[in-house]
Amino acid sequence: MNFQQFPAGDTIRLILFGAAGAVVAVTIAGAGYAWADSPQFCGSCHSMIEPAATWRQSNHKQFTCTECHLPHDSLAEKLVTKMKTGNRDVYHETLRDYPAALILTQEGRYIIDRNCLRCHSSTVENTAMGQGGQDCIKCHRALIHGRNHSVGGMEQ
Incomplete structure (x- = not known):
């Protein structure tokens, strides 16, 4: 056996x-990802102060923002959506040009509806909602965040 083949x-x-550097980098990235999933992170922006406050008073306060506002079908889809919406939020937060009343995008509505049904499927399976074409937000919009009295990012 020739031991000169082995690395010095x-x-x-x-x-x-x-390897140690990779472990440290993965740990930091994981901690950052977990913190970015937290309500403390989401509520730290000016435009999210009111939504965070109403969420803390809701009956869904045990869930993080991302459990309702991000897809859960795959990690890749969740990461792409998180990056896309996060970049949009940072852009508008920096410019302070959020509208006075925050409005969900169509994609956001779709994600939230899917997540409502992910948790509440047994509740709606024998109702008209269980037959397809659900729009949970249509009737339950104020359930978590109240009537959206948010001031957005616009200066008063």
Whole structure:
């Protein structure tokens, strides 16, 4: 057996240093991802102060914002949607040009409806809602965030 084929001591140290660096990077990324899923993170923006306050008073306060506002079918879809909506939110938060009343996009409505049914499917399965074409927000819009008295990002 020829031991000269194996890496030298410096190479092994470099590989171990790289592996340790990767572990640290993954840990930091995971912690950042978990923090970005938290209501404290979501409620830290000016335009989200009112929605965060009404959520804290709702009967859904045990759930994070992303449990309702992001898709859960796949991690890839969740990450893409999180990046897309996060970038849009940062852009409008920076410009302070959110409308006085925050409005869901069609995609946002679709995601929320799917998530409502993910948790409440047994409640609606024997109703007209269970037959398809659900629009949970149509009747339950004020359930979590009240009547949307948000001031958005516009200056008063």
